[in-house]
Amino acid sequence: MKTISVVYFSNMGHTRLMAKSIAKGAEQADGTTAHLLQITGEQITQGRWKDESIIEQLNQSDAIVFGSPTYMGGVSAQFKAFIDAASAIWFQQGWKDKIAGGFTHSGSPSGDKQGTLLYLVTNAMQHGMIWVGTGEMGMQENGVNRLGSWLGPIGSTPPDFSGGPVQVDPGDLLTAELYGTRIAEAAKKWV
Amino acid sequence: MKTISVVYFSNMGHTRLMAKSIAKGAEQADGTTAHLLQITGEQITQGRWKDESIIEQLNQSDAIVFGSPTYMGGVSAQFKAFIDAASAIWFQQGWKDKIAGGFTHSGSPSGDKQGTLLYLVTNAMQHGMIWVGTGEMGMQENGVNRLGSWLGPIGSTPPDFSGGPVQVDPGDLLTAELYGTRIAEAAKKWV
Amino acid sequence: MKTISVVYFSNMGHTRLMAKSIAKGAEQADGTTAHLLQITGEQITQGRWKDESIIEQLNQSDAIVFGSPTYMGGVSAQFKAFIDAASAIWFQQGWKDKIAGGFTHSGSPSGDKQGTLLYLVTNAMQHGMIWVGTGEMGMQENGVNRLGSWLGPIGSTPPDFSGGPVQVDPGDLLTAELYGTRIAEAAKKWV
Amino acid sequence: MKTISVVYFSNMGHTRLMAKSIAKGAEQADGTTAHLLQITGEQITQGRWKDESIIEQLNQSDAIVFGSPTYMGGVSAQFKAFIDAASAIWFQQGWKDKIAGGFTHSGSPSGDKQGTLLYLVTNAMQHGMIWVGTGEMGMQENGVNRLGSWLGPIGSTPPDFSGGPVQVDPGDLLTAELYGTRIAEAAKKWV
Numbered sequence: 001m002k003t004i005s006v007v008y009f010s011n012m013g014h015t016r017l018m019a020k021s022i023a024k025g026a027e028q029a030d031g032t033t034a035h036l037l038q039i040t041g042e043q044i045t046q047g048r049w050k051d052e053s054i055i056e057q058l059n060q061s062d063a064i065v066f067g068s069p070t071y072m073g074g075v076s077a078q079f080k081a082f083i084d085a086a087s088a089i090w091f092q093q094g095w096k097d098k099i100a101g102g103f104t105h106s107g108s109p110s111g112d113k114q115g116t117l118l119y120l121v122t123n124a125m126q127h128g129m130i131w132v133g134t135g136e137m138g139m140q141e142n143g144v145n146r147l148g149s150w151l152g153p154i155g156s157t158p159p160d161f162s163g164g165p166v167q168v169d170p171g172d173l174l175t176a177e178l179y180g181t182r183i184a185e186a187a188k189k190w191v
Numbered sequence: 192m193k194t195i196s197v198v199y200f201s202n203m204g205h206t207r208l209m210a211k212s213i214a215k216g217a218e219q220a221d222g223t224t225a226h227l228l229q230i231t232g233e234q235i236t237q238g239r240w241k242d243e244s245i246i247e248q249l250n251q252s253d254a255i256v257f258g259s260p261t262y263m264g265g266v267s268a269q270f271k272a273f274i275d276a277a278s279a280i281w282f283q284q285g286w287k288d289k290i291a292g293g294f295t296h297s298g299s300p301s302g303d304k305q306g307t308l309l310y311l312v313t314n315a316m317q318h319g320m321i322w323v324g325t326g327e328m329g330m331q332e333n334g335v336n337r338l339g340s341w342l343g344p345i346g347s348t349p350p351d352f353s354g355g356p357v358q359v360d361p362g363d364l365l366t367a368e369l370y371g372t373r374i375a376e377a378a379k380k381w382v
Numbered sequence: 383m384k385t386i387s388v389v390y391f392s393n394m395g396h397t398r399l400m401a402k403s404i405a406k407g408a409e410q411a412d413g414t415t416a417h418l419l420q421i422t423g424e425q426i427t428q429g430r431w432k433d434e435s436i437i438e439q440l441n442q443s444d445a446i447v448f449g450s451p452t453y454m455g456g457v458s459a460q461f462k463a464f465i466d467a468a469s470a471i472w473f474q475q476g477w478k479d480k481i482a483g484g485f486t487h488s489g490s491p492s493g494d495k496q497g498t499l500l501y502l503v504t505n506a507m508q509h510g511m512i513w514v515g516t517g518e519m520g521m522q523e524n525g526v527n528r529l530g531s532w533l534g535p536i537g538s539t540p541p542d543f544s545g546g547p548v549q550v551d552p553g554d555l556l557t558a559e560l561y562g563t564r565i566a567e568a569a570k571k572w573v
Numbered sequence: 574m575k576t577i578s579v580v581y582f583s584n585m586g587h588t589r590l591m592a593k594s595i596a597k598g599a600e601q602a603d604g605t606t607a608h609l610l611q612i613t614g615e616q617i618t619q620g621r622w623k624d625e626s627i628i629e630q631l632n633q634s635d636a637i638v639f640g641s642p643t644y645m646g647g648v649s650a651q652f653k654a655f656i657d658a659a660s661a662i663w664f665q666q667g668w669k670d671k672i673a674g675g676f677t678h679s680g681s682p683s684g685d686k687q688g689t690l691l692y693l694v695t696n697a698m699q700h701g702m703i704w705v706g707t708g709e710m711g712m713q714e715n716g717v718n719r720l721g722s723w724l725g726p727i728g729s730t731p732p733d734f735s736g737g738p739v740q741v742d743p744g745d746l747l748t749a750e751l752y753g754t755r756i757a758e759a760a761k762k763w764v
Contacts (some may be wrong), residue, residue: 041429108339113247232620490721530681
């Protein structure tokens with residue numbers, strides 16, 4: 001049994017929808033369990049993040065997928081607070097050789113989201129993790145990887161002032177779901 | 192009189208259309224002249240680029256805008272050959288304090304194009320140049336910065352097998368044109 | 383009179399020493415005033431940063447230099463909380479066309495610090511600012527730019543368990559000081 | 574039997590020494606063979622690279638490690654010509670799910686080398702490969718990862734005008750050697 005954890009921050013809810021799709025995809029692989037772990041502002045005191053249960057769950061996972069909206073060209077401050085707190089794990093190289101992945105979401109199609117993913121790779125490499133990207137050709141007819149991102153799946157949703165429920169492009173969600181399966185299969189291949 | 196040079200590589204023609212729009216925009220500023228300088232494979236021998244007339248024109252410019260399609264996540268090899276050859280200028284810091292900008296084009300909306308622009312900034316900083324970005328909010332109604340890129344303008348054009356003329360989205364070309372004007376105005380502000 | 387503000391986060395004190403050197407260098411240019419503005423965890427509540435006086439000072443500055451230690455490959459969470467809060471300014475493009483710069487510090491010589499600077503450039507471009515880099519050749523005899531960074535000055539200090547005062551390599555501090563002067567001169571050239 | 578290929582460009586010889594160390598380390602893992610494949614300017618005609626034997630060897634490898642000096646903030650033009658030519662493989666996703674890694678060398682300790690590694694990751698992700706980084710804590714007493722790089726090993730060598738043989742810091746070579754072993758072990762773990 002392989003355990004895949006998706007740890008993410010989401011304010012509006014778009015990144016959460018992508019996280020859920022990744023978890024859904026991960027569970028579609030045989031013999032895998034997926035966990036959704038949400039970073040929130042309430043876990044942060046004077047700029048420092050703490051939540052032992054999340055850290056414990058990540059420590060016991062075979063793969064960790066990191067997700068955050070792209071705010072001002074990078075991960076949200078709240079997600080960075082989680083990453084900085086995880087430097088205690090880094091110091092012991094506690095996540096070394098785990099499978100890693102990442103994803104992000106913002107309003108515009110490009111939106112400096114590659115920078116966020118390059119950052120997530122950099123952080124994962126400091127942890128000694130193994131990075132798995134999207135693995136899908138761009139602009140497929142069914143919407144898979146319609147935006148063209150290979151470091152990890154991305155989603156874009158234009159501002160919506162209608163007051164309706166938060167939605168993400170079906171192609172972006174399908175990309176996320178396939179990514180979840182890919183991460184789970186990678187965890188199984190990595191013995 | 193300020194001189195703006197747009198130095199670019201283009202294979203299919205999309206990047207050339209963006210280069211032309213930037214030059215057009217630059218000439219719309221009062222008291223400016225724009226030059227289009229094309230990097231080609233013919234200027235390269237055994238991997239090394241040489242064209243003294245292009246270098247001379249760049250040396251005499253107040254602003255240099257660097258442009259290349261994004262191939263496999265970065266500038267084209269031909270454009271990199273030009274950049275590597277310009278290390279002779281770098282060694283003398285011959286372009287120090289000139290205004291710099293950059294742009295790129297590829298098939299998909301995101302398409303790892305931010306990475307290309309981050310590279311062009313890195314190169315310009317080694318030269319000691321001053322970087323000017325897009326300066327336009329994303330996803331404007333008239334198509335300006337529809338893709339969301341602030342390091343410099345980007346364009347995306349899906350593959351076209353119709354055999355018709357090469358085209359670039361009008362919003363992307365307008366973004367490029369406004370950028371040309373912005374670069375020219377920056378050159379005038381920088382005294 | 384030109385106003386240069388250095389806004390930074392520092393935990394151990396190394397980044398503060400670099401910030402001070404930049405401010406010192408900025409004041410060495412004729413007709414400039416420099417301000418040091420420190421981001422702290424106390425300014426953050428539930429992950430969100432707020433300090434109106436800092437924002438007001440930045441709004442009135444001709445140049446803003448952004449500085450943070452590199453933690454886990456990026457700016458500290460506290461500094462990112464400041465950046466995210468400044469998205470209110472970004473929305474109005476309140477810092478558009480101001481001069482921008484950045485710097486960082488970490489333990490090891492390379493230490494993924496370029497990624498931090500690339501991030502700071504990305505953020506500044508979203509604000510429509512004009513980026514000025516180090517402008518100094520690498521590995522100069524007097525220690526200037528000894529580490530080789532052109533997007534902005536960097537410092538590295540190995541861990542010190544002696545209990546003595548926090549120190550930063552004199553070459554790194556001199557690089558920072560020259561950068562402060564360069565930023566101030568850029569603010570004067572930009573009319 | 575696992576096959577590890579190190580494909581690299583080297584002009585002065587420093588990157589070649591690092592490539593050799595990686596190959597040496599790879600062969601220290603049981604049941605692995607390492608190949609050194611050199612990209613040269615002679616393989617390039619009018620800016621386009623071609624060498625079928627190198628491509629064939631890479632196609633048959635379980636892991637590919639990409640290496641280039643950092644010139645003007647990125648891979649050398651010659652190495653980029655190889656990467657661009659390999660887009661024919663990318664189009665078929667011929668290297669999908671192979672293990673990937675990268676390394677670089679330049680004169681100064683930081684020297685914008687992270688940007689080169691971030692680029693190599695981006696390219697590998699377009700190919701659908703699995704990235705393995707250094708996996709070593711920074712600044713170890715025996716010189717391992719003395720510069721602090723986790724995306725892949727880096728080396729720095731100050732200019733040497735003595736006319737003596739090309740040398741690279743022993744710590745950098747040891748880091749490269751350990752990386753070769755790590756890549757080979759990853760290829761064995763990836764089933």
